[in-house]
Amino acid sequence: MKIGFIGLGNVGGKLAESLLRNKFELTVRDVEKNVTENFKKKGAKIANTAKELAQKSDVIITCLPSPEICSEVMESDQGILNGLSENKIWIEMSTTDESEVKRLGKLVIDKKAIPLDAPVSGGCHRATTGNISIFVGGERKSFEKILPILTTMGKKILHTGDLGSASVLKVITNYLASVHLAALGEAWTVATKSNLDLNKTFKGIAISSGNSFVHETESQVILNGSYNINFTMDLVEKDMSLFNELSKKLNTPLEISPSILEIFKDAQKKYGSRAWSSMVVKRLEDKFNINFRASNFPEELLDNEPEEKGYEI
Numbered sequence: 001m002k003i004g005f006i007g008l009g010n011v012g013g014k015l016a017e018s019l020l021r022n023k024f025e026l027t028v029r030d031v032e033k034n035v036t037e038n039f040k041k042k043g044a045k046i047a048n049t050a051k052e053l054a055q056k057s058d059v060i061i062t063c064l065p066s067p068e069i070c071s072e073v074m075e076s077d078q079g080i081l082n083g084l085s086e087n088k089i090w091i092e093m094s095t096t097d098e099s100e101v102k103r104l105g106k107l108v109i110d111k112k113a114i115p116l117d118a119p120v121s122g123g124c125h126r127a128t129t130g131n132i133s134i135f136v137g138g139e140r141k142s143f144e145k146i147l148p149i150l151t152t153m154g155k156k157i158l159h160t161g162d163l164g165s166a167s168v169l170k171v172i173t174n175y176l177a178s179v180h181l182a183a184l185g186e187a188w189t190v191a192t193k194s195n196l197d198l199n200k201t202f203k204g205i206a207i208s209s210g211n212s213f214v215h216e217t218e219s220q221v222i223l224n225g226s227y228n229i230n231f232t233m234d235l236v237e238k239d240m241s242l243f244n245e246l247s248k249k250l251n252t253p254l255e256i257s258p259s260i261l262e263i264f265k266d267a268q269k270k271y272g273s274r275a276w277s278s279m280v281v282k283r284l285e286d287k288f289n290i291n292f293r294a295s296n297f298p299e300e301l302l303d304n305e306p307e308e309k310g311y312e313i
Contacts, residue, residue, distance in 0.1 A: 007063035028046060029049075086113065151312075175240060202294065
C-alpha cells in the first residue's frame with residue numbers, strides 16, 4: 001500500500017520515520033520545508049498539496065496539532081477530501097474532538113472512502129522506536145486491512161469500537177496523565193521540603209501504589225532539570241480542554257479537571273506555550289524557592305526496548 005503522511009511534528013515525524021525505516025512507500029507533507037526535505041533524503045516522496053498526496057496514496061494519515069488545522073487540511077480546495085476516491089482510507093492520528101472526527105468522517109464516506117481515528121499514547125520516546133500504543137476507532141474490516149501499517153508504527157494496538165471511540169479514549173488517557181503530572185509537582189514539593197533523598201524518593205514512588213507511567217517517565221527529566229518530555233504546554237491545554245468540553249456535552253460537570261486545566265493555563269502564562277509540559281511543576285519550585293534536582297537522571301528519555309512488530313490486544 002502507498003501511504004501518505006501529513007504532519008511531521010514531534011509525534012508524527014517519528015511515526016512516519018518508522019514507516020520509512022520499514023520500507024513502506026511513503027509520500028509526506030508538512031508546513032516546514034526543511035523537515036520534508038530531510039524525509040526526501042531518506043527516500044520519501046514529497047507532495048505539493050494535501051490533495052496531491054491523497055490522489056497518490058492508498059492510505060492517508062494525518063497527525064496535526066489541532067482540530068482546526070486538520071479541518072483546513074481536509075476541507076480546503078487543495079485538501080485531502082478533494083483527492084479522495086473509492087476505498088482509500090483516511091487515518092486521523094491527531095488528538096482531536098470526537099464530534100469533529102465524526103463530522104469529517106461523514107465527508108470521507110461521501111467520497112466512498114473509509115475513515116478511522118487512531119490516536120497514539122505512550123510518549124514521544126516510544127514513537128521513535130515504534131513501541132507506542134495506538135487506539136483505533138472505525139470499521140473492523142478496515143482496521144484489519146491497515147493493521148500491518150499500525151503494527152509498524154506501534155506495539156500495542158487496540159480496536160476501541162466505532163469511529164470516534166478512539167478519540168474519546170485518547171482524551172481520557174491524556175487527562176489522567178495531566179492529573180498525575182500536576183500531582184507529582186505537589187509530591188516533589190513535599191519530598192523536597194521534608195529533605196528527603198530525591199533519588200530514593202523516585203525509587204520509592206516507583207515501587208509503591210502511588211506509582212504511575214508519568215512518574216516513571218516525566219519525573220526523570222524533572223529531576224534532571226531539563227523538563228524535556230517532547231510535549232508542550234499548548235498541547236496539554238488543548239487536550240485538557242477537549243476533555244472538559246466532552247464532559248460538558250455529556251452534562252457531567254466535573255470537579256478535578258477544571259482545576260487541573262487552570263494549573264496548566266497558569267504554567268503556560270509563566271513559561272510560554274511552547275515550554276515543555278512537565279515544567280508545570282516549576283510553578284511550585286518557583287513559589288517555594290526550591291528545586292527538584294537529583295543526580296544521574298537523563299536529560300531526555302530514550303526507549304530502551306528493542307523495536308519489534310506490534311500486535312493487537
